[in-house]
Amino acid sequence: GAVVSQHPSRVICKSGTSVKIECRSLDFQATTMFWYRQFPKQSLMLMATSNEGSKATYEQGVEKDKFLINHASLTLSTLTVTSAHPEDSSFYICSATKGERGGPTDTQYFGPGTRLTVL
Amino acid sequence: AQKITQTQPGMFVQEKEAVTLDCTYDTSDPSYGLFWYKQPSSGEMIFLIYQGSYDQQNATEGRYSLNFQKARKSANLVISASQLGDSAMYFCAMREEAFSGGGADGLTFGKGTHLIIQP
Numbered sequence: 001g002a003v004v005s006q007h008p009s010r011v012i013c014k015s016g017t018s019v020k021i022e023c024r025s026l027d028f029q030a031t032t033m034f035w036y037r038q039f040p041k042q043s044l045m046l047m048a049t050s051n052e053g054s055k056a057t058y059e060q061g062v063e064k065d066k067f068l069i070n071h072a073s074l075t076l077s078t079l080t081v082t083s084a085h086p087e088d089s090s091f092y093i094c095s096a097t098k099g100e101r102g103g104p105t106d107t108q109y110f111g112p113g114t115r116l117t118v119l
Numbered sequence: 120a121q122k123i124t125q126t127q128p129g130m131f132v133q134e135k136e137a138v139t140l141d142c143t144y145d146t147s148d149p150s151y152g153l154f155w156y157k158q159p160s161s162g163e164m165i166f167l168i169y170q171g172s173y174d175q176q177n178a179t180e181g182r183y184s185l186n187f188q189k190a191r192k193s194a195n196l197v198i199s200a201s202q203l204g205d206s207a208m209y210f211c212a213m214r215e216e217a218f219s220g221g222g223a224d225g226l227t228f229g230k231g232t233h234l235i236i237q238p
Contacts, residue, residue, distance in 0.1 A: 110164035
């Protein structure tokens with residue numbers, strides 16, 4: 001199988017606080033994990049690529065100091081939204097790949113997502 | 120220019136009929152992968168089918184098949200004998216060859232098609 005979990009599934013926080021979201025590959029080692037964001041009725045947009053043991057690669061327009069990513073092991077990546085504001089409210093989804101090289105043929109398996117609401 | 124284009128924002132289909140969801144893509148990379156995901160109202164992204172740019176045959180997975188026309192840069196999803204449970208958002212996505220530092224690239228998603236199966 002290829003199961004990816006996320007925790008928490010829902011979080012509500014006050015403006016200015018930080019929120020940490022965990023992404024775990026449960027039954028495989030993920031060389032690469034990805035973080036996406038999805039606003040209501042829109043598509044998924046890639047935020048960053050996370051490789052175990054190295055710094056994350058952020059997409060253009062994504063603030064790396066605001067969205068901190070830590071890929072501490074081959075089964076865990078975390079996304080921390082720092083000093084969250086209402087405009088950060090969104091559905092955050094992680095995915096993980098099994099392949100060693102992570103080429104174009106490597107299927108991404110998605111977590112169930114985390115719905116963040118910033119008041 | 121959009122890399123992935125899904126021209127059908129919404130579709131209504133009678134149960135048991137076949138459905139074709141359109142997807143065209145744009146890339147200059149010779150090596151890429153095309154994916155279809157289903158997203159029900161719960162938000163999880165469910166992997167359906169994959170097609171590699173060098174694959175000679177169209178991919179099939181149960182009731183799902185991918186009509187891959189490379190020259191036209193089209194990768195339509197065909198669902199045979201639709202069921203009520205097929206009602207969901209469907210996203211076409213592409214992953215291009217990773218050239219940067221051996222890491223994998225994330226997926227680029229289309230805007231999705233909202234499929235509703237009617238009894």
